[in-house]
Amino acid sequence: MRLVGAISALFVVSTSATRGDEQLSQSQLDSELLWGTYRPNLYFGTRPRLPNSLLSGLMWFGLDETNWQNIRHSCELGDNLSEYGYQRHNGRDFGEQMLRDSDHGIEIKSEFVKVAGKNGGSWAVRFSGQTTESNEEGAALVYYFGLEGNGAIAMNVGKGSAKIVGKTDDLGLFSIRIVPSAKNKFPVVAKQLQKIPELSSVGKKISGIAVSAPKTEVWRAKDIFQREMFLSARKRVGFISNHVGADSPMAGSVLFSLDNDGLKKRDRNLFFTQMIVHGKFSFDVIFECEDKNASISRNDIDFLVKSRRTGFDHRFEATFGLRGKGFSEKQVDMARDAVSSLIGGIGYFHGSGLLSKDPKPEYGIDQVISEPELSEPYSLFATTPSRPFFPRGFLWDEGFHQLVLGQWDSNMCMEIIQSWFKTMDASGWIAREQILGSEARSKVPPEFQVQYPNFANPPTLLFAVEKIAEVYRFMDHSKISSDKLHGLDLQDSGENGCEMKDDDIDLLQKQDEKAVTDSSDTTMRKTLDELAENAQRLLDYFQRTQIGGSAIGKSLAERGYRWRGRTMDHTLTSGIDDYPRARPPSTDELHVDLYAWVTYMISVNAKLALLSDDAERLSEMETQLECHLKALNDIHWNEQERMFCDVTVQMRDDFDELEDDEDSAYEHVFVCHRGYVSLMPMLLGLVPHDSDKLGHILDMIEDPDELWTDYGVRSLSKSDQYYGKDENYWRGPIWLNINYLVLSSLHRNYVSVEGPHKKQSQRIYTKLRENLINNVFAQYEHSRFFWEQYNPETGVGQRTHPFTGWTTLIVPIMAEKY
Known part of the structure; x- marks a missing residue:
């Protein structure tokens, strides 16, 4: 059996509610999942x-x-x-x-x-x-x-x-x-x-x-x-x-x-x-x-x-408990429709993708590369963000989808995760958009079809991998030093994303014990080792291909990271497409959200190394984690603006090319835009609960002149010069996936922790959750659709619909299952 009972409990799902699916053999699972509505x-x-x-x-x-x-x-x-x-x-x-x-x-x-x-x-x-x-x-x-x-x-x-x-x-x-x-x-x-x-x-x-x-x-x-x-x-x-x-x-x-x-x-x-x-x-x-x-x-x-x-x-009620939380029948129906439509959007895709063998040249660099070619046909089992507009697999979206699906059907969740990892090439690269076959290509403009091997995407698949590590760590805690566990936590308190909470433990203890005892430690270890190997390859790929410019420093942490695929107005690879960055783009710029993602990846790899008893790799990850956490503040925190910022390089205003040394001509400067990018270190739990920086970040979130609205946290500050301008995709509109991360981080890392920011964290958490639930429900009642994003001024759903990908995160928000 590939998926053992403990892993099947990874999103704290009751086995009685899932009909004992966790005990299926792989052959049974393959047969049960052979036929489906897999043409979303x-x-x-x-x-x-x-x-x-x-x-x-x-x-x-x-x-x-x-x-x-x-x-x-x-x-x-x-x-x-x-x-x-x-x-x-x-x-x-x-x-x-x-x-x-x-x-x-x-x-x-x-x-x-x-x-x-x-x-x-x-x-x-x-x-x-x-x-x-x-x-x-x-x-x-x-x-x-x-x-x-x-x-x-x-x-x-x-x-x-x-x-x-x-x-x-x-x-x-x-x-x-x-x-x-x-x-x-x-x-x-x-x-x-x-x-x-x-x-x-x-x-x-x-x-x-x-x-x-x-x-x-x-x-x-x-x-x-x-x-x-x-x-x-x-x-x-x-x-x-x-x-x-x-x-x-x-x-x-x-x-x-x-x-x-x-x-x-x-x-x-x-x-x-x-x-x-x-x-x-x-x-x-x-x-x-x-x-x-x-x-x-x-x-x-x-x-x-x-x-x-x-x-x-x-x-559904056994899994999410919404009636027990006092939600109305109409609200429960909305949540049921959301989960069902996410599942109804699962597809099986097979065909060739259009791939480039060469990295795409950086912005402003004129370089000839080989023509893209169709790959050998391969398959992918995946959820889809939107059946009419995005009916294919997206790497950035998939990790968020699994935060919902994993609570409903852990075996299917693992099938999808492993299917994605099977598309990883020898270098650790996974194409961020899976456009497989002529049917899929018929829905995508030619300029967006080619996938380049230097184009990364946020590693959200590790959300599910981290869940597995957490559950196994709980199940096998007696074999692991509590000091070691505590040392890998990004927060000082046990009440955070790296620890099991009391309610999680109570639910886990209610699992069908047979699903656990039937599972051999060898099978568990094999699954963890496979996940650890894939997570390490993914990290290696990021650290090799997304490395930053040389003008900031020499060491890995000091140098930082830079998303490839930049244009003047877009960084599609970041997932936050038109969010304002340095103008013009530079090969010396550093992106704070990417730095946060890499640091998060290191923390997940450290947890997997600990569980795998790989002392050498654990030591390496611990050293990198300590280094990255320090350098995150050194490179990206702007004390004057009191926020995390991107960094770029520009010539000094006072540079005299006749008198000054050429090596001192350039200096690094902050590129600060309050919004989702600047929040990313906090969203991934990288900011200590007692840090002054957390207070400034919470103030930014709660300020209606910056990010706060009655409908959710807006993507870009209302005071920013680019707010609502041009394409206006991530320049103000409210997105459920990032709002989920705000709530999840507050709930896991800050709300239950004694410290100077506990009351503010609780206040923001309670009101933001209420605002999101009320608005998504109101828009669903009005239109009968879930939407790609919501207007920050009116709350009205807008752009693609039905968007039953990460907008369905409203369900774990309602259930408070993060």
């Missing part, structure tokens, strides 16, 4: 965690004169859906979602269930809903299956259902049924149209077509279907004109009905079924593996949905 870029789609396999997806469109040209398939901001997202999704065998499309006059509910069995088991999805009163023509519902790889597949369409049978090496034999309800109603059609012999499919419950598509183009199912439908509609116009006349009514339900075409031809690999409906409707899609013990009947679906819905709700 679609409104609904399934695939297995296998390359070049069987894909499926839903499409729909209204039947008036224009909507057929705007078929719904992939999530798009321009589709203007008034609501979509999962109300419940457990990540394993159940998910329900509501789709409301007022432009096409239709509402659709999807209910996905799965039954464990051979080759990933069987699954079914029931689609139900209705066309709205504004929709007089009806709507077309399309469900398709496409085979990307080798295998065989065929479809037959009868009077009341369609059946697909197939076989692949990975999935074995399988059968699929698409069954519309007998109660579905076809739109009313003029009698003269019903009598045309060539339109025999009009009025049927279901029809289908089979197409031969290049295996690399199966993901273009919508374009392929639209082309076939257009060709069919042109023929139907001719039939109607010949029999009734050119002035006859051209109902969309007639024009866009499909004949059962191509079903008997061989070598077809893309199959579409279509149901035309008006009013209330439902249809079932049932995929069954060859395992007879995993069969699903239509009568099973209702029972499975109801039982798993009830199980989900019980588990």
